[in-house]
Amino acid sequence: MKGIAIHVEQLIIIIIAVLVLLALITFFLGVWNPSTIVYMGYKNTACAKMQANGCATELIDTSSGSMSDSGITKKQLGTGSGTASVQDVCTKLGYTSVDQCRKSCACMTES
Numbered sequence: 001m002k003g004i005a006i007h008v009e010q011l012i013i014i015i016i017a018v019l020v021l022l023a024l025i026t027f028f029l030g031v032w033n034p035s036t037i038v039y040m041g042y043k044n045t046a047c048a049k050m051q052a053n054g055c056a057t058e059l060i061d062t063s064s065g066s067m068s069d070s071g072i073t074k075k076q077l078g079t080g081s082g083t084a085s086v087q088d089v090c091t092k093l094g095y096t097s098v099d100q101c102r103k104s105c106a107c108m109t110e111s
Contacts, residue, residue: 039093042072046086047105055107057098 074080077092090101
């Protein structure tokens with residue numbers, strides 16, 4: 001049989017090169033976004049505040065869940081002006097309900 005003769009070493013190098021190329025494409029064009037890292041830092045701050053106050057549900061809403069002492073504003077989240085709340089941070093990260101927000105902060109029990 002005649003065909004393309006390729007050594008095993010060359011085949012391995014080609015496969016590795018294709019995998020590296022795919023990884024780079026996924027890294028730069030995928031769903032990863034550098035600002036998500038910043039938002040996760042904001043969420044960690046918000047969760048720490050909520051956990052320090054007993055995971056109370058009322059700390060999530062805009063009126064009493066103010067993040068003024070943490071310095072996080074709605075402008076930083078790109079959602080307007082004023083002081084951000086725990087719910088604002090959770091909403092920015094895609095959590096659609098108060099329960100999802102609480103669970104993401106490891107507050108599973110009802111307060």
